Amino acid sequence: MRTQDTQDDPPVPPPAGERKDRRSVFQALPPLAWALLVLVAGLLLTAELARRDLRDSRQRADMLYNSLADAAQVRLDDALDTAAVALRAMQTVLLSAGDLDQTTYAHYHDNLRAVDDLPGYLATAFARRHAVTAADGTPLYRYELLAPLEGNEMLLWLDITTQPDNLAALERARDADRPSMSAPFQLTQFRDAGDAGLGITLRLPVYSRGRAPETVDARRARETGVLAMSLRLEPLVRTALQGRILEYMHVALRDTGAADNGHVFASGPLPVEAGAPAYTRMLEFGDPRWELRMQPLQAPADGDRSQSIILLGTLISVLAALLLWSIAGTHRRALALGQRMSARVSESEARFRTLNELLPALVLLADADGTITYANQFARRRLGDVVGTRLDALYSDPGPRMAVADASGREAGWEEREMEITTGKGSFWARVSLAPVVVDGQPHMLLTATDISEQRELNARLRYQASHDALTELCNRREFERQLALALAGRRAHPETPPFALLYFDVDQFKLVNDLSGHRAGDQMLVEMVLAIGQNLREGDLFARLGGDEFGLLAYGVNETEALALAERLRRCIDSVRFVWQGRTHSVSASIGVVMSDRAGATLQDVMAWADSACYQAKENGRNRVHLYREDDDSTRRHSEMEWASRMRSAIEQGRLLLDYQEVVPLTTAAADGPHIELLLRLRDENGAVVLPGAFMPAAERYGLMPTVDRWVIGTVLGNFARLHPAGAQLQTCAINLSGASIDDEDLAAFILDCIARHKVPAQRVCFEITETVAVRSLLRVTRVIERLRTAGCRIALDDFGSGMSSFGYLKNLPVDVIKIDGSFIREVDTDPMSRTIVSAIVQIGHQRGLKVVAEWVDNDGARGVLDELGVDYGQGFALHEPERVMFQR
Structure with a gap:
């Protein structure tokens, strides 16, 4: 079967004499002779250029x-x-x-x-x-x-x-x-x-x-x-x-x-x-x-450039000779192939059919009436016996049906359409192209199609994962903020539409559950809480996990009274949850901030900030309650943070800051070289209760107390280095976290090195952790501090690695010794293939750079086994060691 375009005439071959003259010019010498001629010419030219360059370089040296x-x-x-x-x-x-x-x-x-x-x-x-x-x-x-x-x-x-x-x-x-x-x-x-x-x-x-x-x-x-x-x-x-x-x-x-x-x-x-x-x-x-x-003093390097010219010229000459040899040989082979093909014109139809039979794509040929006259092997396997049926009967879309039924010219064709093909064996999605062709002088339609069902399914899955939280199957923060922005835009365009409310949930004392029972327990508690809330949601409202223990609800078509009633009903629902983990029962509650959409000119950032302030006020009022945002909530929050700042200063002055240590455990089969620990900050309040850093660290950061706190930690740790851990002086590495405010302190490195020298602590046993966000924010300043500390022998760890948007992009610019993978990837590494892939990539890149890799939030033995298999060097989490008070403060 021969095919050709309906509007193109077959090419007219040149006269035999002219073709012979053209070939004789290029075929007078064999390909190897042409290649040798080019090689010799190139070498002679290279030698002359090298000689001139050598002469010029010697003249320049003499001058x-x-x-x-x-x-x-x-x-x-x-x-x-x-x-x-x-x-x-x-x-x-x-x-x-x-x-x-x-x-x-x-x-x-x-x-x-x-x-x-x-x-x-x-x-x-x-x-x-x-x-x-x-x-x-x-x-x-x-x-x-x-x-x-x-x-x-x-x-x-x-x-x-x-x-x-x-x-x-x-x-x-x-x-x-x-x-x-x-x-x-x-x-x-x-x-x-x-x-x-x-x-x-x-x-x-x-x-x-x-x-x-x-x-x-x-x-x-x-x-x-x-x-x-x-x-x-x-x-x-x-x-x-x-x-x-x-x-x-x-x-x-x-x-x-x-x-x-x-x-x-x-x-x-x-x-x-x-x-x-x-x-x-x-x-x-x-x-x-x-x-x-x-x-x-030394002989002039007049030959270096000449040698480079000789080497480069020789290489170019050889490559040019090889290229010409290849072209000449290919030309000869092409002529021979053309002669063989011209001798087998009668076999073209069989070859065409054979090729179509082997293609892993659907190939269908229909006559001018749209009746299928040919189907290749792949099409017969997917569609069944379709020869004799109409081509447009395969489509559910009436558009292509009309095009095929009414057209016999070029305008009937189209390329790269995605459409659903329906057969007796079911339906599937395909990328379809349709083109008019001429077969045996008669107009036909040639259809080619590729099955893209799996690709579409994968794309849909990726779109779902990009907009949903993997743990709770709720919308994530990105999708929630997109929907909130659309709702605000709709209110601005049509003020007469019914208002909506934003409910901002924050689980009370969630960190306490993580600290007492581990992150896996915290995750399971969130899942049970979401299931309970889901049974009390209205149809059409959007519920999303915004991150960690924070959730958001878009309640459409409610006024202030209805929004508060809905928030109170959900609060009671959460309060009724009793979470049991390994024999320990946890009560669950949440503080809920409510913001109405009736404020003119409110932006997405405004509404989210107001909701956060309202939720914060609910926590300040005693937790487990609902609070409607008022304009004075922001000042109340600042007043609370100022109070915490004052309490922090008193705690520092009265020596009520505490230190816990958590061991960083080797995961590989190599023998441990001694204990490694990370120090965690705690505070003892006026009544003797231990306060976790989540309560006082935001205030310390806002009011500039972190440099003082960091210096207290550094001085206290280095002054009591042999009394931190039961291993005493055998402690191998002690990790200390540095805040972003401390990194901005130009005297920090000098203070650290002075403490190390004064207390005679080996610098190689001290490791300073800097979070990824701090490193990206002040890359040049962080690099200067890191270089000075590493020169003295200290080790540097990049904490929360992977939480940023361009982790791998700037890793090559940071001189660090350890990278600590963010816990959000470790938490599901034994169940989520994507998390496992990301962790594997971080480990490979870290080891390629000669860095040690530490996994945070290791909360179960399954995760530990996967991390060991992936080659992670160290792990840190409740499944490996629960934090303990340092020895000298017990």
Whole structure:
């Protein structure tokens, strides 16, 4: 059976001669020969590029080293010129002041300050020329004035004529009236320093007052003495050349006039290969000539880029050759395949039918009247024998029926429609496409369909899970707030519609049930309470679990009196529930806040906040009661929190804060390395009763008491570390929770490290827990605190992991050691596949990062077994250990 579009003519093949010419160009050489040609061309081009790059890199390196050599020469000239200027300044002082004593000379020297920043400077001395001559008739030059004097006293009255090199420099300076530099010599002050103790002396003549002498004879006749400046060579040269010169170059100075090799200075050993290029410059200051020889400290990395070019070029050439080889081979195979296919045109119908028979989708062919003429194997198995029946009879929707019945052209087709197909074997949903085709010159309709029943069922299940609570099967907070927003919008659009009420439920003392009997008991109690409430709900009202022990009810079409009556009836219903768990009976009650929808301009956030305030007021009035929201409820709540804040301050001052510990138990088969605990805060009230943190922590957070509380906990725990647990000093890890307010305290890390050092507690045994929400809110500040504590050895745990919206996204940015999976995932890990999948993913990611993984709220042995199977390292919960008072507070 051959098919083609009704409006397209079959392509006309080109003449045989033209096809042969086209093929001959590409088929003249075999594919391997084309590939080798491309490879050779690519390698030649790569070699040329590498050669040029190597040449350019060497030229750049040579330019750099030449510029450094020029800079070194200029800097050394500048350093010597600076010393000469300072010496010339002292000459001017002596010419203008005449005879000076040592004190005045030192005073002038200090005031000039010309040598304060001169590296290697030692002293400036004046040697007076005496008429008394030496045995050979040479005038005597003795140092009479010296500054600074301290440390250089040995120079006083030293006769320069005893030092031939210095005397020669003196005479050169005198005859030329310009600074003269001596040959390098070993300084007496640094006789044990080797080459680092070499120094030079700059000399400048001092003449009698009058016009500057212009001839050599006049200068010799008017000479009264000579100024000398001693400089230590090593710091002078290193300071002048510091920076890129010494970083990149080995520098050596040599006195060309010395009898030996004239070695003056070397910046260090020369770690370069033999034959490395040398850059030489000459320094002249007076008569001495120094050779400045510079060599690169390391051979220029001129081959790295060239090697990269060679590797990359070779890779590209090989890939291009392989690609061409593949294309040429594919082209040849395609031509051969086309020839084979053209030879089997007569078999196309059988092949088409065979292909359709094997497709895992429904394929139906109908004639222009809509009668089915062909059904593939999959269609026959799902629909039965449908050949001969009308195509549109399969649909429940009349739209497609009309389209098929009335159309024979292209306009009858459509794509990707979801519709229900009905057969004698039942019905199912499918994604259906319908297209007009021509078979044997006659118009037909081709239908293809894919069964999507399971996909639709899965989507419906996901939509249900996204809008419902897994424990109680009630709507969740997201769906409840969506419905509440719709109701508020309807009231704003149509104020005449009947009002509705929002009832906000909060179970009284629910945390006490969790603490006494575990979270599984609390969950079961909520389920029984919801079942009891469900029997007393009105039809059409929306009841939802908002989170934890909080519930909400949208009561439509009620006034204030009816809403309060409904709330009271539900309160009595809840109060009648008696929950029994493991022989222990718990009474159940709830505080209910009521908000009416008759307030103009109320938003979703306003109504939820008012309901929360009304519920809070109901709890403050004694619990187990109904309260209608009034405008002064918010101030009453703030007053109650202020009262708790005052009681908290008193408890801190009177030492009534308590600490319980709960063990964190290893779940894997590895042997335990010692007890690990987390500390839990409690408060003893004025009557001696123990108050759980849920009652006082909100007030402490609102009124800024958490930093004080955290510091009390940290100081108390570290001061009594060996008396927290019966294991004593063998306690392996103690976890302390840090609040968001404490993280914002810039001095917190310093306080913690000071306590650790003062009480000599091993830092690696202290773990600080930071909740995920706090970490996300102040990521940069938290990271700084964490890094400082981890550097000291402390461990960091990320608490309630998974409760945020982007846990995995920022986990890579937090330097933590432990992640604690939020208890909402652990609670149903043994019964809910989704929770199990999430926990497994967290464990894998945590272990991949090298982190320990802790599961919270482990309340039964079944959950413990699943967590052990998933590879969770530690567990924490009532099934493993119930909280106990720390040892030193018992």
